[in-house]
Amino acid sequence: MGKIQLTKVRKSFGEVDVIPGIDLTIEDGEFVVFVGPSGCGKSTLLRLIAGLEDTTSGVIDIDGKDATNLPPAKRGLAMVFQSYALYPHMTVRKNIAFPLKMAGMDQAEQDKRVARAASVLNLSSYLDRRPGQLSGGQRQRVAIGRAIVREPAAFLFDEPLSNLDAALRVGMRQEISELHQTLKTTMVYVTHDQVEAMTMADKIVVLNAGRIEQVGSPLTLYHEPRNKFVAGFIGSPRMNFIDGAEAAKHGAHTIGIRPEHITVGDGPWEGVVGLSEHLGSDSFIKVEVPGLGTLNVRGPGELGVHHGDRVKLAPAGKIHRFDAEGLAI
Amino acid sequence: MARAVSPRRMILTTLAAWTVALIIFFPVLWMILTSFKTEASAVASPPELLGASWTLENYVEVWARSDYPRFFWNSVVIAVGSTLLGLVIAIPSAWAMAFVPGKRTKDLLMWMLSTKMMPAVAVMVPIYLLFLQFGLLDTRIGLVLVLMLMNLPILIWMLYTYFKEIPAEILEAARMDGASLWNEILYVLTPMAIPGIASTMLLNIILAWNEAFWTIVLTTTKAAPLSAFIASFSAPQGLFYAKLSAASAMAILPILILGWFSQKQLVRGLTFGAVK
Amino acid sequence: MSTHSTRLAARFMVAPSVLVLFIWMIVPLAMTAYFSFRLYRLLSPDRTGWVGFNNYVWFFNSPDFWLALTNTLLLVGGVLVITVVLGILIALLIDQPVKGQGVLRILVIAPFFVMPPVAASIWENLFMHPQNGLFAALARGLGGQPILFLEQHPLPSVIGIVAWEWLPFATLIFVTALQSLSSEQLEAAEMDGAGALSRFRYIILPHMTRAVTVVILIQTIFLLGIFGEIFTTTQGGPGSASTTLPYMIFKQAIVAKDIGRAAAGGIIAVILANIVAYFLMRGIGRHLDA
Numbered sequence: 001m002g003k004i005q006l007t008k009v010r011k012s013f014g015e016v017d018v019i020p021g022i023d024l025t026i027e028d029g030e031f032v033v034f035v036g037p038s039g040c041g042k043s044t045l046l047r048l049i050a051g052l053e054d055t056t057s058g059v060i061d062i063d064g065k066d067a068t069n070l071p072p073a074k075r076g077l078a079m080v081f082q083s084y085a086l087y088p089h090m091t092v093r094k095n096i097a098f099p100l101k102m103a104g105m106d107q108a109e110q111d112k113r114v115a116r117a118a119s120v121l122n123l124s125s126y127l128d129r130r131p132g133q134l135s136g137g138q139r140q141r142v143a144i145g146r147a148i149v150r151e152p153a154a155f156l157f158d159e160p161l162s163n164l165d166a167a168l169r170v171g172m173r174q175e176i177s178e179l180h181q182t183l184k185t186t187m188v189y190v191t192h193d194q195v196e197a198m199t200m201a202d203k204i205v206v207l208n209a210g211r212i213e214q215v216g217s218p219l220t221l222y223h224e225p226r227n228k229f230v231a232g233f234i235g236s237p238r239m240n241f242i243d244g245a246e247a248a249k250h251g252a253h254t255i256g257i258r259p260e261h262i263t264v265g266d267g268p269w270e271g272v273v274g275l276s277e278h279l280g281s282d283s284f285i286k287v288e289v290p291g292l293g294t295l296n297v298r299g300p301g302e303l304g305v306h307h308g309d310r311v312k313l314a315p316a317g318k319i320h321r322f323d324a325e326g327l328a329i
Numbered sequence: 330m331a332r333a334v335s336p337r338r339m340i341l342t343t344l345a346a347w348t349v350a351l352i353i354f355f356p357v358l359w360m361i362l363t364s365f366k367t368e369a370s371a372v373a374s375p376p377e378l379l380g381a382s383w384t385l386e387n388y389v390e391v392w393a394r395s396d397y398p399r400f401f402w403n404s405v406v407i408a409v410g411s412t413l414l415g416l417v418i419a420i421p422s423a424w425a426m427a428f429v430p431g432k433r434t435k436d437l438l439m440w441m442l443s444t445k446m447m448p449a450v451a452v453m454v455p456i457y458l459l460f461l462q463f464g465l466l467d468t469r470i471g472l473v474l475v476l477m478l479m480n481l482p483i484l485i486w487m488l489y490t491y492f493k494e495i496p497a498e499i500l501e502a503a504r505m506d507g508a509s510l511w512n513e514i515l516y517v518l519t520p521m522a523i524p525g526i527a528s529t530m531l532l533n534i535i536l537a538w539n540e541a542f543w544t545i546v547l548t549t550t551k552a553a554p555l556s557a558f559i560a561s562f563s564a565p566q567g568l569f570y571a572k573l574s575a576a577s578a579m580a581i582l583p584i585l586i587l588g589w590f591s592q593k594q595l596v597r598g599l600t601f602g603a604v605k
Numbered sequence: 606m607s608t609h610s611t612r613l614a615a616r617f618m619v620a621p622s623v624l625v626l627f628i629w630m631i632v633p634l635a636m637t638a639y640f641s642f643r644l645y646r647l648l649s650p651d652r653t654g655w656v657g658f659n660n661y662v663w664f665f666n667s668p669d670f671w672l673a674l675t676n677t678l679l680l681v682g683g684v685l686v687i688t689v690v691l692g693i694l695i696a697l698l699i700d701q702p703v704k705g706q707g708v709l710r711i712l713v714i715a716p717f718f719v720m721p722p723v724a725a726s727i728w729e730n731l732f733m734h735p736q737n738g739l740f741a742a743l744a745r746g747l748g749g750q751p752i753l754f755l756e757q758h759p760l761p762s763v764i765g766i767v768a769w770e771w772l773p774f775a776t777l778i779f780v781t782a783l784q785s786l787s788s789e790q791l792e793a794a795e796m797d798g799a800g801a802l803s804r805f806r807y808i809i810l811p812h813m814t815r816a817v818t819v820v821i822l823i824q825t826i827f828l829l830g831i832f833g834e835i836f837t838t839t840q841g842g843p844g845s846a847s848t849t850l851p852y853m854i855f856k857q858a859i860v861a862k863d864i865g866r867a868a869a870g871g872i873i874a875v876i877l878a879n880i881v882a883y884f885l886m887r888g889i890g891r892h893l894d895a
Contacts, residue, residue: 448830592711
C-alpha cells in the first residue's frame, strides 16, 4: 500500500520559502511525476516525502498514518538517487542486501530476495562486482535493485536518468515503466525532462517556484493546460504565444498555438523562413511573421521549405486562449 | 605535464637537483654513517670515511645497555594511543561538520585550529600542577591525553577535508535504507573514508612521535619517550658520538619510513586541503 | 540541509571535541592568569599573596624580555624567509624532468620527519661542534679557525637548524602547487613571447601565492612554539643570546622556580600569539575551503 497525502506542506530555508504550501494526493499504485524547471522545488518536495528534510509546517500522511516527523528509515519508502549513491566499497550483492541487513533480516531470506531482484533486473552475473566496475546503466539497475528488495510502500526517484547518455535513457525509461507495470507499487519520480514525464506518468505534477501549476494526466496537460506556464512547459517544440491584435480577434489577451497545429501552404499569416531543421520524419521551421513574431512550426515528413523561403501559414488545431494573468479561458 | 627537453638540459638539471637533494639529506646520512663507526673513528680529525673502522657495536650497546627499548616502547604507546583516542573523538565531529554544516561550522573549525596557536609553555605550570594533582606525571596515559588534545584540531581538520569529498547522497541512501546514524558511520562512511583516515592516522603518529615539549616537561624516566631521551642525552666532549648517532637513528627510522609512505598525504593533510 | 534529528545528532557528535578542546584551553589558561597575579615561588613557599601587576612589571622591565621577544620574531621571520625563498627555488628545480624523481623527493623530505631533539643534536655534535664537528674539520682543512657556531652565533645557528627541518615541508607544498599549474598556460605564455623570467614573474609566482600563504600560516603555528631545538642545543645561551619568549618563560618556571613570573610571561605570550593568530586566521580563512 502506498498512498501519500500532503496537506499544506511548507518548507523554508531561513527566510526563503522554497515551498510556500502544497496540497497533493498520490494514490496507491500511481506513477506520479514531478516536473518543472530547475529550482522549482521538485527535488525538495521529494526529499520532504523521503524524510531527508523536515517540513516547516504541514502534514505528510503515508498510508493514512502521519509520517511528518518519522525518520526516513521508518517511512517504508525507497529512493533512487541521481548519482545512484551506491556504496563503492560493497559488492553489488552487498549493496542490494544492505537495506535488508539494516532491517535485521536473516541471511537466507536476504539471499533469496537479492537473487530475485537480480534476476528481475538482469544483474545476476554481476553480483560479485563492485559499482566501480559497472556501466552507468548497470549502476542504475543496482540502485533500483536496492530499492525493490525492501518491498517499499512507494519508490522515490530523484532524476535517476540524468546521468545516462541519450540512448540508454530511453531504454531505462522503458524498464522503469515496465517495473511499475509488474510491481504496481506507487512511484514518485522527479525530472526536469518533460518527455520523461509525458511517457512514464499516470499523473504529472507541474511545479513552478514551489507551487503546483497543474496536476493531471499527460494528455490533459497537453490538451487543456490551465495556464501559460504549463502550456509552454509541456510540449516540444514549445507552444507559440501571440499577443496583441491577433489575440484580441479571439477574445483573449494571449493566444497559444502548438507548432504541430500550424500548417504550411495557404493561410492568413505570411513570413520568411529563418532556421529550418529536417529530421526526415519531422521538419521544424522558424518563420518570421510580421506583427506576430517568430513562429515555430512542426510538420510531418519533408516540408520542402528552406531558409529564406516565403511561406504562408494557417492555424489548424486548437487555439489556446489566455487572459491577462496567463490563465486559460 | 613534463615537456620534452633536450638530453643535455636533462643531465644538467638532474645533476643540480641531486646535488641539492644530497646536501639537504646529508646531515641524516652523516648521522647514519657515524652510527656505524667506532667512537674513535667518529671523532677522528680529519673525518674518516673510507678508512673508518665500521661496527654494529653501537646499536648492540644502545639497545642492551641503555633503557632504549623502554623509551622506544613508550614512544609507540604514546603516538599510537593518542592517535587512536583522537580518532574516536574526531571522526564523529568531522562527520557532523562535513555532512551537517551550519552557519558556524567554519568558525568552529577556525577556533579549533586557534587552540593550536596557544604557546604550550604558557600553560606548562598549570598542566604540570594538574598532572601532579591527578597522579599523571611521568605516566603514559597522561602523555596520551596531552598529545591527543594537542593534535585533535589537526585530526578533525584533516578528516573533515577527506569527508567533504564523500557525496552526501550516499549517506542519505544509507538513511533511506534504514541505517541508524551509528550504522551509517560504521558501515558506509568509515569504510569509504579508510584511505583518508589512514593517512590522517599516519600523520598524527608522526607529529606525536616527534613531539618534544610536553614529553620533556611531563616525564622523567618511567614514561619518557624517545624525544625526551634524546633531548637529555649528553655527549660530553663527543665521547659518545657513535652511540648518540645510533640511538638517534633508531629514534627516527620508524618515522622516516612512515613519513616516506605518507608524503603525498602530508601536503593535503597539513594544508587542510588548501593545496592539492 | 537536513532534518532536526540529524542536526541534533550532529550537535552531539561535535560536542565531545568542542568540550575537551574548550577545557584544554580554558582551565590551564585560567590557572595561569590566576598565578600571574600571585607571589608564587617554589624556593620560598611560605610567602604567598596577591601582588597585582608586579609580575608583569618585572617582565616588561627585564631587558631579557625585549631580547627574547626580538629573538622570537627573528626566529620565526628568519625561518620563514629562508624556507619560502629556498623552497620555491628547490621546488622549481626538482619539478623539472629529472632522473630518479621519486628517490630525490624522499631525500628532500627526510629532514621533516626527524624529531627536533635529534635534528638539534645532529647539528650540535656532528656539525657545529668546535672540536669534533664536520664544519670545524672543514675550516681546519681550509686552514682557517673553526667557527664557534653555538657559542658566538647562537641565534643564527638555531635559525639554520630549524630552517633545515622546515625547508622540506615548504618545498613539498610548492612542488605540489607547481604540479597543478597547467602546462598549457605556460605554453600559451611562451607563444605570447614571455621569456623564462617573465613566465616565472607573471605566471608561476601568482599561481604560488596561495601555497606561499599556506606555508607561512602553517609554519608560524609550529614555529611560535619552537622549544626542543633550543633546549637541546644552546639552552637559551650563551647568556640570553638565543632565548626566545617560550624559553624565557620555561627558564623562569624551571630554573628560577618563580611560577608567578612565569605565569605572567605565559599570559603575555598568549596575548602575542592571539595577535598573530588574529591576522593568520583572517588570512587562512580566505584560503582554506571550509
